Amino acid sequence: MIGINTFASITIGSSEISMKIFEISSKRNIKQLDNVRYPCELGMETYSKGRLSHEIVNNVCDTLVDFTKIMKEYDVKDYIAVATSAVREASNCLLVLDRIKLVTGLTVSIVSNSQQRFLCYNAIALKQNEFNNFVGKGALVLDIGAGSIQLSVYESSTLRSTQNIKLGFLRIKELLQNSANYISDYSNVLKELIDSNLNTYSELYLKAWDVNNIIVISDNSYELNKIISDKTGNVVSVKEFNKLYNLLAGLSVNQVSTKLQISSAYASLAQPVAMIINKLIDITGATNLWFPGVNVNDGIVVEYISRKGKSVFEHDFENDALAAARQLAKKYCCDEKHSNNVESNALAIFDGLSKLHGLNKRDRLLLQIAIILHNSGKFINMNDVSVHSHHIIIRNEIIGISHHEREIIADIIDSNYNLGANTPDAIRIAKLSAIFKLADVLDKSHLQKIKNIQVSYKDGIIMLLFKCDKDITLEKIFFDIQAEYFSVVYGIVPGIKQIHI
Amino acid sequence: MAADKINLKNPIYYTNRELSWLDFNYRILHEAKDKANPLFERLKFLSITASNLDEFFMIRVASLKDMYNANYTKKDFAGMTVSDQLTGINIKTHELVKNQYSTYNRVFKPKLGELGLKIIDHYEDLNEEQSRFVDTYFENEVYPVLTPMAVDSSRPFPLIRNKTLNICALLGDKKKKDRYDFATVQIPAVLNRIVPIPSESEQTTTVILLEQIIEKNINKLFLNYEVICAFPYRIMRNADLSIEEDEASDLLIEIKKQLKKRQWGEVIRLEIENKTDKRLIKILKEELNVKEEDIFNINGPLDLTFLMKVYSLDGFDSYKDKKYTPRTPKRYVNDESVFDQIKDHDILLHHPYDSFSPVVDFIRQAAKDPNVLAIKQTLYRVSSNSPIIASLAEAAENGKQVSVLVELKARFDEENNINWAIKLEKAGCHVIYGLLGLKTHSKITLVVRKEEDGIRRYVHLGTGNYNDSTAKLYTDLGLMTCDNKIGEDATAVFNMLSGYSEPLNWNKLSLAPLWLRKKFLYLINREKEFAMNGKPAHIIAKMNSLCDADIIKALYEASCAGVKIELIVRGICCLKVGIKNVSENITVKSITGKFLEHSRIFYFNNGGNEEVYMASADWMPRNLDKRVEILFPVENEELKDEVMGILDILLKDSLRSHYMNENGEYVKHATNAKGAIDCQEYFCKLATKNSKKRENENDTKLFEPMKSIQIKQ
Structure with missing residues (x-):
């Protein structure tokens, strides 16, 4: 039995508690053994009352106790359990987690929206052949959550944009339900709400790209599949979808429930979800819908394996993150030539000093993104740029980058912002920030005078060498200032050496 | 087509189910009168x-x-x-x-x-x-x-x-x-x-x-x-x-x-x-x-x-008839690991000709096997003093995860069922007492075992209850397999029975009350399509009762399109045969014998890609709408041939069969014809012959003289 492990991933979602059991072989083949789902309307409570009641928490605990029994049925060695927005946004979140720990022995961690989205994207890696095929032809990934939807555009296999819109199915339901008494034409109001949001989105993010396919992912994938298509199968043509859409449009919730053989809780979501998809088909002109049928639990196992130093992907999600960052930079009119120059110099320093800083690949990515966005604050005001950049980064989602990581990125740019804070990340941020600042001043003039630097680190001396016959006095002045900061972090004062051609 | 003009829902094309049941009792009375x-x-x-x-x-x-x-x-x-x-x-x-x-x-x-x-x-x-x-x-x-x-x-x-x-x-x-x-x-x-x-x-x-x-x-x-x-x-x-x-x-x-x-x-x-x-x-x-x-x-x-x-x-x-002792099934060896055998090949069980002991062994061995992690089973009617119950309790005591769905609504057996359900609970089994509003009639057992190459699931699916006493009296079929797809479905079945959401899709199994009716109608209509396209189309179905209006109508439509339909229905049959432009291509026979005909088998020609299914369900509204039932395919070619062979003998039988005529009456055909078959007798002899043959084979193997010596060159 060497090399084969069973692993459980558990998600406490907004409308269901679910668990998947996987078998992971030493060759990192992943085989799903079980998929257990228990409908539980946590989201309804959190979104309407702000907290989770005692009853529903008991219900969650009972279900999780049963889950632990199922884990024994497969001799599960390891698990990761996460809770999404319904628990995260509940005012008694920490108490709930504590209660779960006491009753079930399970440690549940909270995931942020972007982490959750990223897990879903991770999950697609399990179906990467199809994924690569679809995104190659231009695709819009629609991730339907309870609170919001996430829309990401891929073109030529590269992520072009990603945007979160607060149009989650439970949120819509809640929003309109509260005023249900005033609404005589529910579906029309619903349509206006969806149209207004998505029209704006289309103007801003969608226009430039050619989208042929819409990839739909959601935690309620089973019900979703039924809403999209009356056939089993993962690919649905728009024609087939329209047929079902028109059919569903005239039905009451109860009728939908009977027709699709799904519970009425899910049936009430059918109309908003179908309407969103319909609108997206409208504005993109897509011809096919693909429905990978994966959820957060699949993402967790992929993450679990990559955490163990193995990769399941062929698709480069880091590239997606970079592409998303560059897209943002464009939106905020960053000086691209400057950024590129700083980026390449900083990476040269990072790579040249790997023995000195001991940081990893992920840190390199964060540094890169920080540099791409470091000037975005100028969009707001030419003064205090780094403060504004910090805000912009915190307020924008970058696919594949967790909320926490975004905070790190922002702090790299504006290291004063958090200086002295005794966080475990403080040293990491300081190290990256020092490299960034050094590289930044090498293009103080924004004229890209210094390119292709070579970094030598020998006998405790750091020297940056480059060929250049321009005057670099300005850069030198600022370099000396930043070199001091660098030496505070690393204990070595770096020098530069200009080689005239 | 003539069928378009004819209203196939016309009451004159249907027999009342109660009167049809009384006819069935008459057929048994006929057996009582039969001097043979x-x-x-x-x-x-x-x-x-x-x-x-x-x-x-x-x-x-x-x-x-x-x-x-x-x-x-x-x-x-x-x-x-x-x-x-x-x-x-x-x-x-x-x-x-x-x-x-x-x-x-x-x-x-x-x-x-x-x-x-x-x-x-x-x-x-x-x-x-x-x-x-x-x-x-x-x-x-x-x-x-x-x-x-x-x-x-x-x-x-x-x-x-x-x-x-x-x-x-x-x-x-x-x-x-x-x-x-x-x-x-x-x-x-x-x-x-x-x-x-x-x-x-x-x-x-x-x-x-x-x-x-x-x-x-x-x-x-x-x-x-x-x-x-x-x-x-x-x-x-x-x-x-x-x-x-x-x-x-x-x-x-x-x-x-x-x-x-x-x-x-x-x-x-x-x-x-x-x-x-x-x-x-x-x-x-x-x-x-x-x-x-x-x-x-x-x-x-x-x-x-x-x-x-x-x-x-x-x-x-x-x-009296000579008492028949059930034999060891083909492809099964007593006293060897059931798991090894199933891993090597699927096993078909034809009770009561084949002994029920492989099923009992399956659970008994699972209870003791250190690699077994979990056992899950649905129980409907169980014999008092059932060895299966004892094994399940033992498994729980051995630290395995044991889940049992006990159907308390099983007619007349409530008290018996409650008693041993409590016994199981005390032993540490997870007992589910049926589902609200649904009877769980499916017969399925799942054993999860951890093996060198990962988790493997062993499944037994049957047409009859897990009852070692009735297994000697009822004719039933069972399948033991570790087919991965069926294993996944079996897990999903038990998840559903435990109150979790239904799976995204099913690989091989079809379940009532949600999907089975659709599946049957689909299979019948598919034959109709073949017939309409001029291809051979053939349905053989064996069950206990046929009284579902939708299914009967679909069969009439198929018959009109030219599908050959042979039905072997022991009890109630509300379908009528031989009506012009309605059911000319349908025949119905009923087999009554010393064993109660209980197996449900369904054959569809499928344009030459023959499909064979077995199920816990009859074609009755209660089976299709109000019960948890399972239809499962027999896909292994060898076993499929064997099941088709069984159907063939059942159709050829004339000594045990009553045939429905155009007037809805059941008549026996002349029984003195040469080579007339009594299907139950035939299966008894076949099973005996097979098991004797194997015994002999084993004997010769013991003392097999080496007739030549191969010399390595």
Whole structure:
């Protein structure tokens, strides 16, 4: 039995508690053994009352106790359990987690929206052949959550944009339900709400790209599949979808429930979800819908394996993150030539000093993104740029980058912002920030005078060498200032050496 | 197409299910009459007709009476109202009963007499010695357990219990000549109904019926009275809430109200001996509130199920079928790891020809195997003292995860089921007591085992219950496999039964109540499409009952399109055959034998890519809509051939088969034809031959001389 492990991933979602059991072989083949789902309307409570009641928490605990029994049925060695927005946004979140720990022995961690989205994207890696095929032809990934939807555009296999819109199915339901008494034409109001949001989105993010396919992912994938298509199968043509859409449009919730053989809780979501998809088909002109049928639990196992130093992907999600960052930079009119120059110099320093800083690949990515966005604050005001950049980064989602990581990125740019804070990340941020600042001043003039630097680190001396016959006095002045900061972090004062051609 | 013009829902194309059921009981009666069967087997058949009829009244007639009382006016698909049906049943049942007793009186009694078995059903026939014996027996054994009850102004009419045999008596007051009272006494169920008594000669056996012993001594029960006369009687009550799942559910509430109104169940049948005193009949009729047409005058002993006990009497083996011992199935070796065997190849079990022990072994080995992590099983009707229950309990004690779904709603078995369910719970099993509103009728077992190359799931799927006793009497099929796809589905089945959401999709299994009806209709329509495109199209289906209107209509449509449809339906069949432009291509046969035909097999030609399925479900609304049932494919080519071979023999059988004709009657074909097959006999012989052959093979293997030596070059 060497090399084969069973692993459980558990998600406490907004409308269901679910668990998947996987078998992971030493060759990192992943085989799903079980998929257990228990409908539980946590989201309804959190979104309407702000907290989770005692009853529903008991219900969650009972279900999780049963889950632990199922884990024994497969001799599960390891698990990761996460809770999404319904628990995260509940005012008694920490108490709930504590209660779960006491009753079930399970440690549940909270995931942020972007982490959750990223897990879903991770999950697609399990179906990467199809994924690569679809995104190659231009695709819009629609991730339907309870609170919001996430829309990401891929073109030529590269992520072009990603945007979160607060149009989650439970949120819509809640929003309109509260005023249900005033609404005589529910579906029309619903349509206006969806149209207004998505029209704006289309103007801003969608226009430039050619989208042929819409990839739909959601935690309620089973019900979703039924809403999209009356056939089993993962690919649905728009024609087939329209047929079902028109059919569903005239039905009451109860009728939908009977027709699709799904519970009425899910049936009430059918109309908003179908309407969103319909609108997206409208504005993109897509011809096919693909429905990978994966959820957060699949993402967790992929993450679990990559955490163990193995990769399941062929698709480069880091590239997606970079592409998303560059897209943002464009939106905020960053000086691209400057950024590129700083980026390449900083990476040269990072790579040249790997023995000195001991940081990893992920840190390199964060540094890169920080540099791409470091000037975005100028969009707001030419003064205090780094403060504004910090805000912009915190307020924008970058696919594949967790909320926490975004905070790190922002702090790299504006290291004063958090200086002295005794966080475990403080040293990491300081190290990256020092490299960034050094590289930044090498293009103080924004004229890209210094390119292709070579970094030598020998006998405790750091020297940056480059060929250049321009005057670099300005850069030198600022370099000396930043070199001091660098030496505070690393204990070595770096020098530069200009080689005239 | 002609079918377009014809309304296939026309009631004239359908048979009422109750009347069709009575036809089935007639077929068993026919077996009782059939001289080709050994005499004692015929007794058994007659006894079965009696117990069947009891159950039919308790479940079906009771249900109809409830509907009648609730003024239910809808007609069934054969166009009959409830009262039409009750009338029809009444007429047909009276005929049937008459037939039962003429068989008993005119055939069995003299024949048994010839063999030296005398059944005394009138104590007047006893000789002196026997008389003395009987009186002593009464005083020592019977008297202590009797509770006689007299009725007068101070003592109201007692509650007469459902299905019990009683004696009523007319008591005269010794002082006032013209007055009389009513008294009744229940024949104790704890005593054997047939009591052996001394015979006139040593070569003969004599037995007397218990009620005759009591009748003879009845005056000893009412010492202060003069017993004018005494006669046995028996009632059938609409006692429990026996609304069948097939009936309209909106009715249920109405009927529940009705039930509350009355103290105890309405009497729906009263059986009395045909010479019973008129005064007694009048009292019974009034006190029990029975309608005239529900009184059955019986010409002979009441409750013929005692014949089953006669069957068990020693010394008449030459008049019984030879007892068949189930054999070790093909592709299965006793005393070897079941898991290794299943891993090597799928195993098909054909009970009762094949022994049930592989299934028992499967669970027993799983309970002990250190690599087994979990066992999950659905249990419907289990034998008392079931080895399966013991193994499940042991598995839980060995630290395995054991989940058992116990169906408490299994008819008549509630008490038995509850007892061992509690036993399992105590042992640490996770017990689920059925699903709300659904009966779990599927038969599935899943064993999860951790092996070197990962988790492997072993599954047993069957058409019959996990009951080692009935597995010797019912014909059923089972499949043991570790096919990954089926394993995944099995896991999903148990997840659903545990209350989790249904899976995204099914690989191989089709489940009722959500998907099975659609699947069957799809399969039938697919054959229709083939036929319409001029390709060969063929359906063979074997089941217990066929009474689902949608399925019948689909079969009619398929028949019209030219699909050849051969149905083997043991019991109720509401479909009619041979109707022009409706069902010309459909044949129906019913097999009745010493084993109860219980397997459900479905064959579809599928344009040459033949598909074979087995299921726990019949084509009845209750199976398709109100129960959890499983249809599973047989995909292994070798096993598929074998199942098709079984179907072939069942179709070829003529000795055990009744064929439905255009008039809806069932007839047997001439049975003296050369090479005529008795399918059950055939399968017995086949299984015996196969197992002997293997024994011989094993023998030769033991002492196999080496005839040549291969020399390495």
